[in-house]
Amino acid sequence: MTESLKCISPVDGSVYAERVLLTGEEARAAVARARAAQPEWAARPLAERAEIVRRAVAIIGEANDEIVPELAWQMGRPVRYGGEFRGFQERALYMADIAEEALADIAVENSPGFTRYIRRVPHGLVLVVAPWNYPYMTAINTVAPALIAGNAVMLKHASQTPLVGERIICALRDAGVPDDVAQNVFLSHDTTSALISAGAFDFVNFTGSVGGGKAIERAAAGTFTGLGLELGGKDPGYVMEDADLDAAADGLMDGAMFNSGQCCCGIERIYVQETVYDDFVQKCVDIVSKAKLGNPLNPDTTMGPMAQTRFADLVRAQTSEAIEAGARALIDPTLFPEDGGAYLMPQILVDVSHSMRVMREESFGPVVGIMRVKDDAEAIAMMNDSEFGLTASLWTVDPDRARRVGDAIETGTVFMNRCDYLDPALCWTGCKNTGRGAGLSVLGYHALTRPKSYHFKKV
Numbered sequence: 001m002t003e004s005l006k007c008i009s010p011v012d013g014s015v016y017a018e019r020v021l022l023t024g025e026e027a028r029a030a031v032a033r034a035r036a037a038q039p040e041w042a043a044r045p046l047a048e049r050a051e052i053v054r055r056a057v058a059i060i061g062e063a064n065d066e067i068v069p070e071l072a073w074q075m076g077r078p079v080r081y082g083g084e085f086r087g088f089q090e091r092a093l094y095m096a097d098i099a100e101e102a103l104a105d106i107a108v109e110n111s112p113g114f115t116r117y118i119r120r121v122p123h124g125l126v127l128v129v130a131p132w133n134y135p136y137m138t139a140i141n142t143v144a145p146a147l148i149a150g151n152a153v154m155l156k157h158a159s160q161t162p163l164v165g166e167r168i169i170c171a172l173r174d175a176g177v178p179d180d181v182a183q184n185v186f187l188s189h190d191t192t193s194a195l196i197s198a199g200a201f202d203f204v205n206f207t208g209s210v211g212g213g214k215a216i217e218r219a220a221a222g223t224f225t226g227l228g229l230e231l232g233g234k235d236p237g238y239v240m241e242d243a244d245l246d247a248a249a250d251g252l253m254d255g256a257m258f259n260s261g262q263c264c265c266g267i268e269r270i271y272v273q274e275t276v277y278d279d280f281v282q283k284c285v286d287i288v289s290k291a292k293l294g295n296p297l298n299p300d301t302t303m304g305p306m307a308q309t310r311f312a313d314l315v316r317a318q319t320s321e322a323i324e325a326g327a328r329a330l331i332d333p334t335l336f337p338e339d340g341g342a343y344l345m346p347q348i349l350v351d352v353s354h355s356m357r358v359m360r361e362e363s364f365g366p367v368v369g370i371m372r373v374k375d376d377a378e379a380i381a382m383m384n385d386s387e388f389g390l391t392a393s394l395w396t397v398d399p400d401r402a403r404r405v406g407d408a409i410e411t412g413t414v415f416m417n418r419c420d421y422l423d424p425a426l427c428w429t430g431c432k433n434t435g436r437g438a439g440l441s442v443l444g445y446h447a448l449t450r451p452k453s454y455h456f457k458k459v
């Protein structure tokens with residue numbers, strides 16, 4: 001019996017797309033074709049591979065007007081934001097631009113007696129497992145550098161965004177990547193795990209939930225397959241008493257609510273120095289009360305539905321449990337009559353504590369808890385009191401203080417006076433249950449290649 005996946009649109013609950021999953025045998029055949037095709041791809045000049053990826057980016061850009069509503073239908077992001085092309089392009093082109101330098105041989109000696117150097121060589125076949133929340137940007141983080149470095153790539157995109165994998169791979173092929181070197185695959189979890197357990201891939205980059213990351217790690221156990229795991233977060237903001245409060249409220253509310261809070265590095269909890277707490281909270285309430293929840297295809301909508309009703313229900317449960325335990329909800333529900341099903345109104349909670357699920361577990365939705373703190377020491381303790389470690393966002397005019405606080409925080413990234421952004425020149429990484437590995441930047445190339453040492457004695 002053929003199995004298929006269905007993309008249920010959060011806009012209206014209709015089936016927006018359905019795709020047949022590969023059988024185990026078909027998936028193994030696809031792996032074999034990719035492996036056979038990879039050496040010829042790796043033998044091409046680096047500049048040629050980078051140029052092909054640049055062309056693919058341009059092809060995606062030309063289709064952006066079609067892609068924007070397609071994204072709204074698949075995962076609910078309002079069309080007014082214009083899709084992801086800007087970030088998609090920024091990341092892919094940056095990685096293309098630094099490839100020559102990042103992948104250059106590391107010369108150790110070139111003398112009459114010896115030539116010694118370290119070369120970066122592609123792993124071979126890389127599996128990219130991508131999530132739906134920023135489906136173009138999360139996928140390209142690995143797809144572009146993996147191909148540029150000379151790997152073959154199989155992309156298993158999320159069932160919520162099946163058209164994205166098709167579009168990315170189609171653009172790469174139209175730009176000149178051989179068919180078997182870049183493949184979009186629709187795989188069940190079981191087939192994915194079975195392939196990984198059989199050692200089908202040389203490297204797997206997984207972006208998604210902690211549960212998914214654990215399943216991938218279990219599947220890879222004993223195969224020595226390299227893994228990059230970019231998992232969940234519960235990212236904090238800390239507003240110091242010297243911060244520009246308008247900028248802090250604007251930045252942190254955007255970080256908490258954009259994409260209906262479905263950002264891996266979205267702001268989920270905020271600590272505010274007690275002397276500026278009341279002002280800051282009022283500014284946040286004023287901003288969030290202006291959000292327009294509704295159909296993402298309507299250009300006035302600023303907040304679309306969450307990708308699935310069950311995601312909205314999880315946030316509703318976390319919020320109501322917190323309120324039962326003494327939290328206060330500051331956003332007036334009568335401003336959001338559209339709330340229901342996948343459509344979830346934004347909420348700000350105060351009088352919260354770390355005993356509440358909403359302050360500990362990932363919400364991945366438009367709710368944020370705000371707490372008072374006395375000083376930096378208390379803020380650091382609160383920010384570190386989490387199983388996650390993706391980013392933290394510090395608001396102050398004092399870079400030295402931000403550096404001191406930043407040094408004490410257990411995260412992959414520390415921001416000052418901004419949040420919720422991936423800079424392709426910096427390493428995207430996390431600690432604790434946020435995962436392991438290095439995406440983007442020079443280090444992203446290191447993750448997608450292996451070192452090979454050359455030690456030649458001249459006689």
Ligand code: NAP
Nearest residue numbers: 130131157158159189192208209212215230231232233264
């Ligand atoms: P998810 O359920 O883990 O799904 C993410 C991707 O992994 C999808 O392609 C999914 O396929 C696949 N997947 C999940 N479990 C799998 C398994 N056992 N075997 C094979 N594939 C598996 O995550 P999500 O809820 O869609 O995405 C949101 C999560 O991603 C949040 O926790 C968020 O923080 C995290 N995230 C992290 C980053 C980062 O950079 N750290 C970036 C973006 C998102 P199906 O769709 O077919 O189930």
